[in-house]
Amino acid sequence: MATELHVGVAGLGTVGASLVGLLDKKANALAARCGRPLRTVAVCARDRTRDRGLDLSGCEWFDDPCALAVSPSIDVFVELIGGDEGAAHDSVRAALEAGKHVVTANKALLARHGVELAAIAEKNGVSLNFEAAVAGGIPIVKTMREALAGNDVARVYGIMNGTCNYILTRMEQEGLGFAECLADAQRLGYAEADPTFDIEGFDTAHKLAILTSLAFGCEIDMDAIYVEGITSISKADIEAASELGYRIKLLGVALRTDSGIEQRVHPTMVPRASAIARIDGVLNAVAVDGDTVGEVVLVGPGAGGNATASAVIADLADVARGQMRPALGAPVGELTPYRAARMRRHEGGYYIRLSVFDRPGAFAEIARLMAEEEISLESIVQHGRASAAAGEGCSPQPVILITYETTEAAVKRALAAIEAQNLVDGTPQLIRIEKLA
Amino acid sequence: MATELHVGVAGLGTVGASLVGLLDKKANALAARCGRPLRTVAVCARDRTRDRGLDLSGCEWFDDPCALAVSPSIDVFVELIGGDEGAAHDSVRAALEAGKHVVTANKALLARHGVELAAIAEKNGVSLNFEAAVAGGIPIVKTMREALAGNDVARVYGIMNGTCNYILTRMEQEGLGFAECLADAQRLGYAEADPTFDIEGFDTAHKLAILTSLAFGCEIDMDAIYVEGITSISKADIEAASELGYRIKLLGVALRTDSGIEQRVHPTMVPRASAIARIDGVLNAVAVDGDTVGEVVLVGPGAGGNATASAVIADLADVARGQMRPALGAPVGELTPYRAARMRRHEGGYYIRLSVFDRPGAFAEIARLMAEEEISLESIVQHGRASAAAGEGCSPQPVILITYETTEAAVKRALAAIEAQNLVDGTPQLIRIEKLA
Known part of the structure; x- marks a missing residue:
């Protein structure tokens, strides 16, 4: 069997503690599935004295995640610190630069610095895996x-x-x-x-x-x-x-x-x-x-210590097997720049909830303002009128409109016009409808 | 960029034709995602003259899948012939023995010879991938x-x-x-x-x-x-x-x-x-x-030419990237022998539909026979009696029983006893209930 994979874990919160416990408890099964043993050799956390229910006696303790990240004792650095700057960013970058594989559950860090970190990983020929960062235990x-x-x-x-x-x-x-x-x-x-x-x-x-x-x-x-x-x-x-x-x-x-x-x-x-x-x-x-x-x-x-640790272990298993993919699917040099769509067009239309003042002609005026923006209505729901006959008062009545496909801009203009004419009480509620299989 | 991965495809039915078409149509994107180009260099099918809507002019044609399987021109052999014996089995075995990676969609072959083939793959240091064999496009x-x-x-x-x-x-x-x-x-x-x-x-x-x-x-x-x-x-x-x-x-x-x-x-x-x-x-x-x-x-x-081809391409991408896992998750030597459970105990119990002869005491007798096997009933459904008052006739009435957790053997014994006493018309219908999240 190949040599042990030496794991360093930074952050011993719920996920980190689950991970270290599982790597120990499932050591034999993991060795069989990964073709080599995985062992936690070093950890880093803020409070050294806290009882986490783990035997850490065999692990080297680091107070500084950046020191753990570059330690010659580890092959792979697991970042479970969190946050898109500071210790998490610094330590992940340091680990990659030092030629360590990195596994992280840190979505904020990747959303902010993913491309930069993927490039560093690529340059140094190491993995940057982050299964746990999106939807927890779901692969x-x-x-x-x-x-x-x-x-x-x-x-x-x-x-x-x-x-x-x-x-x-x-x-x-x-x-x-x-x-x-x-x-x-x-x-x-x-x-x-x-x-x-x-x-x-x-x-x-x-x-x-x-x-x-x-x-x-x-x-x-x-x-x-x-x-x-x-x-x-x-x-x-x-x-x-x-x-x-x-x-x-x-x-x-x-x-x-x-x-x-x-x-x-x-x-x-x-x-x-x-x-x-x-x-x-x-x-x-x-x-x-x-x-x-x-x-x-x-x-x-999508969350929870063990479910998230399950995803981290899958990433470690890939590292143990030497399975490497570019972090973002394609090499950084082949990623296209992000180009935002010009405008939003929802195939499913919109749900609009209005509190319409109960005045003669109010609804006709709303319908006219919608039509002016070429918005067609699929359904209109208005339940019983609490305040009775036309002209009696102007207490607002809830009205629900479902539009056919239109653009976000058109809906927003129509609602602004409706508000400007004092036809409704408060701000209209607008919820997008998504067409799904 | 690394060298091309040369693919040989045996079987040009719906899946094979989809695959060859997609490898051509998506060549650039696949090369970026796989780190190297994938190219179909050889194919094999029964009918050389059939129009499959594919340009096969750049491909070497084989009439014998076993010859394609060992051809020096290919790196990976894709088996889409089907069947658990004959050409499929022979060609896959030949390919693995010749040190070719194999990708197959053939569930019958794997269900019958999976362990044997996994062992040959392992011995020869090649992949045996079969994503498409289970649930089509689902990974x-x-x-x-x-x-x-x-x-x-x-x-x-x-x-x-x-x-x-x-x-x-x-x-x-x-x-x-x-x-x-x-x-x-x-x-x-x-x-x-x-x-x-x-x-x-x-x-x-x-x-x-x-x-x-x-x-x-x-x-x-x-x-x-x-x-x-x-x-x-x-x-x-x-x-x-x-x-x-x-x-x-x-x-x-x-x-x-x-x-x-x-x-x-x-x-x-x-x-x-x-x-x-x-x-x-x-x-x-x-x-x-x-x-x-x-x-x-x-x-x-779970099926369809393109959905299945999607799974085959994923397997090819792993081969292209050099990502290898033991075919069955763990090396063949570490698989345990299959040990069948002694008896079935369903947590969710059973649904039983009986056609009960409409005689006084018939249902009481059925309940007694169930109780004798220690089967508890969670619900009993019997709708209107078509033939009216007790004693009038014996036309059978449908009765549905839902049991609590019990064993398959107990239910079968109870039903046999019920049948033996001529309490029901025809064979009782028995459907297992599964407890699910």
């Missing part, structure tokens, strides 16, 4: 980088944040409000004390930025992503979606258009019968439309 | 062989035959009978003129045999699989399933038990809310329960 990176080699991808989309999906699922299944579900998610450990990063869509955006590069062979451009979180989703939206045959999911979507690549993260109406609509709770799912294979969907746990 | 082989390296698998199960799933879906959605749906499937090209191989479950069994080996690190034993097809499924079963919150799917299931491995292919009641219940039409899906990651489900097209 979507390997699938896109390797299994879909014969495909040009038209679209990739998915549910990549378990916190948001948990909240939306609870809201729908139990008729609860956003705040209540968020509080429950925090209590159960599915959401951070500061949940901004998840619920505002940034976590999904990081993952999408990486998938976009893998899907289209282009450079990573996270700043080009349109990002909208789920905080504005109300019970009324969830109920209206259900009535109209949809469910609301926070999707990351990237697709190739004639004018470039479109990347967006936002709450999305998906047909109830679609595969993605049926992903509940903290599960993740990613769908890829390939021109050769058709649509492939991968479903599984 | 389940790569997922199990590589992405789940950090997992011990408890269970793998899936819908792996599009013909059967199409028939069951149509029966449910349109209330049609089996024969009518089969005829439609044949007309649409989803089923062969002789559909036995698909509808009797053998195709699923071949695929399951391969997955079992990958899942549990054991040798392949197709003959140990309990196989039951879908021909006995009636409209009455589909309707009863629906009423009870289930759908009927033809599943292949392999799981680890205390006494060994259990492998079975049969119509299965799956809870309507489960991921697998929602796979409709010709789609395939495979779910793997890993102890580290949890459950991962892959969904996609």
